[in-house]
Amino acid sequence: MKKIVRYRPEKKTRPYRLKTSPFPVKTLQTTDRQRIGQLTQDLAEVEHKLKHRNEIMEALATQSVESACETLLVKLLKLINLEAGAILLYRREQLSHLVTQGVEDIELIEKDLDQYSVLRRAFVMRKSVQLPLAEMMYESAIPVQSPSNGGVVGVIYLKHPFEQFNLEQVGDILDLSRKLGMTLERHLLFHQMEHEKIKTYQLLDSIREAVLYIESSGEQIYANQALLNMFPPKLVSQSQGFRHAYERATSLFEHVDQPDALHDYIGQLMNGEIPGETIELSAFRGNLLLSAYAERIAIANVEWGMMLVLRDVTKEKELDLKQSEFVSIVSHELRTPLSSIMGFTELLMRRSLDGPRQKKYLETIHSETVRLAELIDDILEIQKGEDVSQGIVKKRLDLKRLVYEMRPMFELASSKHRIRVLFEAGDYQMTASEEKMKQLFTNLIMNAIKYSPDGGTIQVRGHMKGSQMVLTIEDEGIGIPEKALPFVFDKFYRADNSDTRKIGGTGLGLAICRMIVMDHGGSIAVQSEEGKGSTFTLQFSTEMTED
Template sequence: MKRSIFKGMLLVSVLSLLACAVLIMDVLYGYFDKQANEELHQQAASIARGVESAGISYFDGFQTPERVTWMTAAGTVIYDSQADVSQMENHSDREEFAEARDTGVGEATRYSSTLAEKTIYYALRLEDGSVLRVSQTQYTVLTMLMGLATPVTIVLLCGMLLSAALSSAVVKRIVKPINAINPEQPDLDADYEEIAPLLRKIHTQNQEIADQMQTLKKQQEEFRQLTAHMREGLLVADSSGQVLSWNQAVLEILGVPEPSDTRNIYEFNRSEPFRLAVEQALAGQPAEQVLSLGQRSYRLLASPVQEQEAVTGIMVLLLDVTEQEHREQLRREFTSNVSHEMKTPLTAIHAIAGMLVQDVIEPKDVKKFAGDIYHESSRMIALVNDTLRLSRMDEQAVTEQKEPVDLYDLAEAVIARLRMAAGEKQVSFSLTGTHVMVSGVYSMLEEMLYNLCDNGIKYNHEQGTVTVSVLAAGREGVLMVQDTGIGIPPEDQDRIFERFYRVDKSHSRAIGGTGLGLSIVKHTAAYHNAQVQVSSKPGEGSTFTVIFPETLEC
């Protein structure tokens, strides 16, 4: 309090002194400035009359504290009382000269930041068109204030000392009865009427605190135990199921408004998993359930809080496991699809092998059936390799290092590998564009482009075409594969990159493949921070575009 009063009094004193000083300086400076301007005008008019009557001879023996300059109508200096006219430049660009030449009278003020001075110029146009200028140098307000720094500082110091002495005396008198108050037993007959309500409130609160202390200590200990392992949504209830505490997360998860008073825990959620977990926890046994709320899944953990083998309450935690459940579902689907895809070739191999063992195949047909075994086993090997490759990409376990890869050269190599397959299908290849360098794993990019071009052949018509384009769009590299095949329906275009997803299962199995080609394309593009776009119309063909975010200099 003493410090606050001292600061307040000191601030008032300083501001008052400064305000008075500024006001006085402003009034005095304005007055003297006006007087100086009037004197300058009179001096200029007097000199102008003398010059018009006597000419240049008027300045013989001429002395004045003001600086006098006489200039021709063109701005050439004829006379200057303080400088050699031969060394002076033309003054036609001076503000006061131009104004006087045009209107008869000109004024200007210029400041010197280095000398903290200002110069007032007053110019008159004479009858012959020449211009007479009289100037006077004055100190600025800042210079005058700096001159008063010492006396102002002394006055401020005196004000500070006086404020300190007064505030110390006032504070001691004010705080003496306040310091004498006993918070445990306040004297209601206070010296100051202003603090009597405060003393009565302290007395009332002391009584309430005394009544609640024991209860508060017990609740604090229970709360500490119940919230020790809180992670996400939290509900704390007593042994009767009345909620003692909750957090904002549980209200958002369960979609309930913030309760205004104590509520039963079943009012937060009435689903069967929630009820079973709570009942089991109240019986003294930990419980775990999965709670589905809209599109989200939550693991519900209900734990009893026991004291001397008696359940005093329960703690319910809700943990968001939506992503975990989604990954588990994908794992199950993937396992099921892999098993299904491998079952078909294994069944064929098993059947043919059984026929061979039973010797029911004619010798002339053995080669044909051996070829079927070779074809089905190759299909299984391709499926296993693709599955392992996707697994490594999922786990970011790619061992190859990235290197500069020319997409145009890569496209030429892939097309060369597929020339024979394209010829058998009577599909022609074409390559357009330019050389574009990107940073990537060559084998992965090669397989990505191979899968796109291979699909362009498999799902094409006879006499169809597959066009591979390599382009540079600013800093981006674009790899485009366009075919004239059967196309993809709009409703399937968002799912074709899913593992084992086939638009036409009968057609896809007839032409072979593992069903993982486009999934490998998507994962390869993601590994290289690239984007895959597809544009297709049934019966007109498809265009797959891979956009790399950054290219290298060739």
């Protein structure tokens, strides 16, 4: 039987095994502990300073200038281990604000006024200045300069018990001075922008024309006050500054009688096309007439938006219409007497007429000449406009006595009419121009005679109502149509009916009456019924007024 021999490798020395027990800790020496403690303390100080710096930066970025200066002063004093200091702010080289800690305000104000003080020296020389105070005390002033132009916008003032700051303190002070300078400039620029924005809004609001500004992006729409007044929005809501005027624009399209034309016009503008001509629009069913034009707003060849300007031309159009009617009326009225004068003059020149006929023709020429002169006088009176008081002397005048004195003249003017004057008891004196009062009563009473061609009674009445005198002129004539009553005192207006066309006239007499009454602080009104006559009512104050 074979003998099995098993292989047994040679026994080798096992490698070194790590012991499970820990390394022996070397005992720290005292100097090592002190070094670690110092490093820990230094790290805490750095962390503390970093925290203060972060708080200062956050204050400069988020708070108002005044609040940020308070935070900066407190943190700065902690960073450099001081207890007294201040920050002074200047605007246009004048002290505008100061923040103090451990220093009296009055002390700094006096230093600011003293040209040899540390504050004024730092301000003028634009560099840090240090001066001794009492024993072992010093004061320093560090200018805060604007980054853009180097002008001094503030001063950091410090009191300290040592002569010199270390490099770290100097770095902290100068760094915060620069950051404060940048913050002040940023706030100044922001306030300037806000000021310019408000000024722009006020300028636009002062324009009488309605303005609608639309940015190229279409995101911002601005409406000035005139547009808001012209097209009141359904929902009135506006914030200070830029007005979001979408509801105004919507209101504009709702009330314009030609919204499609306006939409197409604005569409051209938004596409960069600025039509050279204006467009004529109407609104509120023709009661408002508008003339619209547009301007492109570009800065440095970059288009920012466009401005649509709407002018209210309603009164201009009405005035043009009235003036056209006036020219037509005056032309007709001038032509009639001129034709009569020319015709009868030619007859007298070409024919030999007997005495009675020649006299009749001459009387006709004279009457037409008088009529022509009266017409020209009325036109000249209207041309004076509202300033009827120019060159007129006013004095205390008794209107009751004046009317009674003028009564015979009116009675001679027409044999068909009876003139009655009835005044109740009272004092009818007022400050007035006698010449203009005579013109007023002449126009009203002669008007009553003219528009009651069949004759009748014309009554002039007067009574007192407190300190007011009330005078009425009543006739029994053809009356005024109801639809014409609101316009009878307008310049160039004439009631359009067959009776008035037969009587003639320029429509200027009552407009002149209204101007005279308004110049004397009074009021005039009319009540009338067709076929039954008219009553004109005057009201004046009897109280003394200065000329």
